[in-house]
Amino acid sequence: MTAIIVDDENRHHETLGKMLKTFCPNIEVLGDAYSVAEAVDLIEKHAPQLVFLDIEMPGGNGFSLFEYFDEPPFEVVFTTAHDLYAINAIKYAALDYLMKPINIKELQEAVSRAEKIISKKNGDISNQKIDVLKSNLKLEDKRFTKIALPSSDGIDFIEADFIIRAEAERSYSNFYLRDGKKVLVSKPLKEYESLLEQCNFFRIHKSHMINLNHIEKYVKGKGGYVIMNDGSHVDVSVRKKEDLLNRLM
Template sequence: METEGTIKAIIVDDEARHHETLGKMLGNFCPEIEILGNAQNVSEAVSLIMDKSPQIIFLDIEMPGGNGFTLFDHFEEPPFEVIFTTAHDLYAINAIKYAALDYLMKPINIRELQDAVARAAKVINKKGVTVSSEKINVLKSNLKLEDQRFTKIALPSSDGIDFIEAEAIIRAEAERSYSNFYLQSGKKILVSKPLKEYEALLEQCNFFRVHKSHMINLTHLEKYVKGKGGYVIMKDGSHVDVSVRKKDDLLNRLM
């Protein structure tokens, strides 16, 4: 499906001023977006989606009567792309990141808005309009975790998205603007994002950045070998250098 230059969208937010602000920003800086309407809660959003068939939903997370995530309870395979908007809620943001979904922090930055719209447009033009059910399932399962320790992470590659248990990842290696993820199974996944995009998420899953180009899963660490910086040996037999400036932090973490 091609979008023929215009992408239909709706804004879901309980505050009218946010409808107006975001609408003006889209009109001025994302002219390819056509706003079909606004909704103030999930119930109104569902009706608007069924009536207008938008291709992108700008979805606020926190709203009276339930958060924006409940929108997905109404669609088995959501027929739209979604860009979340939020003023806070770090936990929700991390859940969104782990599911490889897009979000914007309020107040919304123009450049970040343009980038998010461009990413959504690329998906729409490539394969039609749908948020994969796998992404939504990962998001839902993460949001149910009371200890906020997410178990699955979405890794976008050239042929799709792999949803991997974090504990199955032995290490991650930076490769310019890409990243290589090495799994327990012996599989390697080349991800089309830099490693810094995953650093904060992986740190919550017992990963440690031992070098500017490497993060290791401490669960799979077999041995630290002394040296100026030294190196570590992982369970898969791989050797990973430890930078001098990271050495003390690593040893303190291991003690």
């Protein structure tokens, strides 16, 4: 599998290059770029299958690379040190990223996932992920609205406010939508908690997160329960009751 590394710091090129050579010998690094402009030239020259893309770079961050490709002909693994906003944007789009300093096991897992996508030629899904990323990054208030939910037969790209509630089911999650459909996601609910909280969701129980925009009624009780506008009843845990009522007030 061919790749390029895009990063403005030479030490990161050297470190990642050595890690790939030692721990991911199936990767052939075709070249190094130190800016988005150089990356565009390398991609057009070598057509790599995978791009390791730093986010924070002078002259435009890594996201600006996608302004040059309507349908990127490569998979991407982002690399970043600490940019929470960027990480959230990547998570909402279900794209892959590595935190610096890069962990060997996480690098191998990211490469393996990219290899599977490339071997299955799932370019359409990859492009949809990039579209979600670009759509969210255009929002001036930086409040992301669209989220990618990977299921057994692909990925659903859904507006967060179209989700009424989410329910944990062991290592899976069920997302209940306004049109009555349910999406079973192959990740635990805790993976989505911080993302959903930014979209006015609230965890009212260890097994449930609800969209506060879709509450019809709160019914009193020890913990009580809420009635959602799809008619579903969801229990409120005793320890979450006060926080929920404060939010509703």
